[in-house]
Amino acid sequence: RKLFKVCVMRHIPIFTFINKMDRESRNPFDLLEQIEQELGIQTYPVNWPIGCGKEFKGVFDREKRHILSFEANNGQHEVKATEVDLHSPELDGLIGTENRNTLLEDVELLDGASDAFDLKAVQEGRLSPVFFGSALTNFGVEPFLERFLELTPPPLPRYAGGQEIDPYDENFSAFVFKIQANMNKAHRDRITFLRICSGKFERDMEVLHVQGNKKMRLSQPQQIMAQEREIINEAYAGDIIGVFDPGIFSIGDTVCSPGKRFEFEGIPTFAPEHFARIRHKDTMKRKQFVKGTTQIAQEGAIQIFHEPFSGMEEVIVGVVGVLQFEVFEHRMKNEYNVDIIREGLPYQYIRWVSKSPVPVQELHLSSDTKIVQDFHDNYLLIFTSEWNIRWALEKNEGLELAEFHKE
Secondary structure, eight states, rough: OOOHHHHTTOOOOOOEEEOOOTTTOHHHHHHHHHHHHHHHOEEEEEEEESSOOOOEEEEEETTTEEEOOOHHHHHHHHBBOOOEEEETTTTHHHHHHHHHHHHHHHHHHHHHHHHHOOOHHTTTTEEEEEEEETTTTTTHHHHHHOOOOOOSOOOOOEETTTTEOTTOOOEEEEEEEEEESSTTTTTEEEEEEEEEEEEETTTEEEEEETTTTTEEOOOEEEETTTTTEEEEEEETTTEEEEEEEEOOOOTTTTEEEEEEEOOOOOOOOOOOOOEEEEEEEEEGHHHHHHHHHHHHTTTSSEEEEOOOTSSEEEEEESSSTHHHHHHHHHHHHHHHHOEEEEEEEEEEEEEEEEEEESOOSSOOOOEEEEEEEETTTEEEEEEEHHHHHHHHHHHTTTEEEEEEEEE
């Protein structure tokens, strides 16, 4: 839900593939309604399932107005596709009379009541094309990928301080959207991933890291696919490249041509919902503890906070899902050789202090609200309930809190 909030907020196109139609499933109309209600986006079914579970016979292509059916031979999921027109007399023998009648009713309802297809709305993230299929039987996957390539937009302009950066601008620019440490444990490397936004990137070209105010040469740019890495010599707007990072980049940083300095708008940080106090068991490993928590936080896998005027002997870790605690604990032990002690905290909500009428320490807050700082020294409040958030806003006129934060 948090991810889709950001997608809708940033007008990122959303494509939906509803999988596992070879198993029993809910009514397709109910699934579409749930997507629209939960994610706040309209839907357009590009194809429509015929049956489900053992009775799954294929899909109806709404654009081409024909049936794409399949047969799984001997339970081996060998797909045999056949194209049959919706009004063909062969249809009863192919999908059965009951499925035919249901399909004709569904198609009539879709044509009369569903949202019309609007490519502009798709590319602005307001309408999601929906595809049904079964990845296990490899049915419906290839048509989905083909339509994805047809419908997805070319690289779009991005904004930097109010100015629009055209992807066809000859000046190079990119932003950091992901950092991954220890991809190769033998070398303890750290890779920063850049999305190119404009211009042409060439190996060894001089670029400016805006936040660090430092010129540099990116001499070993890579494209990474699973475990394979390939050194590349050039890349263009829309491409993703990985570069070795000695610890100078952060998520949201801008890299651009030295003569064209600007700073892209930051990437929203999700508000975590689970919190724990973390400290190291062995006091002799403070250095590894600080390095591990800092690097993993820089990757965006966790968020770390501390109480004002405290050090790094212990930190408060916030995560979106509890599994991230286990991943964090595993990585600290296996990558940094640090055993940690984790103490769960009762807080569930966090808000960044956008504007405060008084110094944050002087705010009127409930007893189960805590003031913390992130490691950019921004002030935040963590709460045990939504009631405490409302109480803080009511008791402190002029206080403004934000659910998302841009680095």
